[in-house]
Structure formats: C-alpha cells, structure tokens
Amino acid sequence: KQEVTQIPAALSVPEGENLVLNCSFTDSAIYNLQWFRQDPGKGLTSLLLIQSSQREQTSGRLNASLDKSSGRSTLYIAASQPGDSATYLCAFGAGSYQLTFGKGTKLSVIP
Amino acid sequence: EAGVVQSPRYKIIEKKQPVAFWCNPISGHNTLYWYRQNLGQGPELLIRYENEEAVDDSQLPKDRFSAERLKGVDSTLKIQPAELGDSAVYLCASRLEVFGVHTEAFFGQGTRLTVV
Numbered sequence: 001k002q003e004v005t006q007i008p009a010a011l012s013v014p015e016g017e018n019l020v021l022n023c024s025f026t027d028s029a030i031y032n033l034q035w036f037r038q039d040p041g042k043g044l045t046s047l048l049l050i051q052s053s054q055r056e057q058t059s060g061r062l063n064a065s066l067d068k069s070s071g072r073s074t075l076y077i078a079a080s081q082p083g084d085s086a087t088y089l090c091a092f093g094a095g096s097y098q099l100t101f102g103k104g105t106k107l108s109v110i111p
Numbered sequence: 112e113a114g115v116v117q118s119p120r121y122k123i124i125e126k127k128q129p130v131a132f133w134c135n136p137i138s139g140h141n142t143l144y145w146y147r148q149n150l151g152q153g154p155e156l157l158i159r160y161e162n163e164e165a166v167d168d169s170q171l172p173k174d175r176f177s178a179e180r181l182k183g184v185d186s187t188l189k190i191q192p193a194e195l196g197d198s199a200v201y202l203c204a205s206r207l208e209v210f211g212v213h214t215e216a217f218f219g220q221g222t223r224l225t226v227v
Binding site: 004031032034036041042043044045046049051089091093096097098099100101102103104 | 115117142144146151152153154155156159161166167202204206208212213214215216217218219220221223
C-alpha cells in the first residue's frame, strides 16, 4: 500500500521568510504528484501538478520539485505572507489513476 | 467555468438516518472521485469512476454506502443508515484523462456531515 508522509505536521514562520514543505512516498512507480492547499472548512485548491517526467513546476511564489529516485517532493514558498496560512497536502498519483494523500502540513505565517 | 459543485455544504442528521450527497464535476471530466476526510487527516478514497463505471470501490463500506454516476456526469453518494463514525467531510473531485495522461484533479468544497 502506497504511503505518503508529510513532515512537519505543523510549521510556524514569520512573514517574509522562505520555507520548504516536504512530502515523501514509498512507491517509485509514480505518475504524478500534486500539491493542494486547504483552508479551514474548505475544499482542496490545486496548486501545482508535476508529471513523473518533470523535475519541477513553478507558479508565482511557489515551486514544487520531484525526485523519484529518493521518493521525495518539496514545495518551496518564497516570501511567505499571512494569506499563505493554510494546510498544504501532497497527493501521489499512481498508474491506476488513484490519488493517495499525506496528512498535510499546517502552515501559519505570523505577521 | 464552474468548478466541481457539491451539495449540500453541511448536513446534520441523527444516527440510523439516511443521507445523500450530490456532486457535479467539471464539464467533460471523465474521472470522478469521492473521498472522505476526517479531522486532521488527509482525504481517503471511497470510490473512483471512469465515466459511469465504478473502477475502484475497494474502500467503500458497501454494507451502508452506495454510489452512482448517472450518464457519466453527476454522482450521488448515499449512506444508509448513518453511524456516529461517519461524521466527516465528504469530498468530490474530477479530472480529465486523455490518452493515459493524468491531468490536474479539481476538488469541490465538500459536504460536512455531522451524525448525532
């Protein structure tokens, strides 16, 4: 069974700091990895999708990387803002079109 | 373009009562997922549809849960009878599969179910 681990479970940083969120997975047969954001009481908002043939994707202040050999993905957030406070989830995409989620990292950006 | 639409947003029911959730995916998306998310946890798959066919329902508690996707578009998820442990957020997602390429998955706002 695929396992997706996100460390740390919670992170608190001062506004303006750059930060990295980590996601690790056990199965090297990955098709893609997708990062989501979830605000309290809301659904999931897609941030970035990295296909297995890609090494990274960028959107604004966000950069996600994928290292299949080590089973890791990172989400880099530059110049963090209080509005970035949310829970960030990564999802492993398998060949069966399943999406397996980690438990998320709860980010708090302090003004 | 409208995203994935779910209704209702919130539902409170007494245990042993039935409940149903509805999902309208993004137009043209052939793959539809139902997930359940408990507090502080990541979403867990209940069932996945390819068009109108349920291709992965191994995690669906079939004694009380049922789902259908009529004409490969809208989908409903039903619980009968509900138990206290069913309290969670139920999320619907959709994506377009094109020639084996896994495109971006989009989620609805979810239905928060409370069983009392």
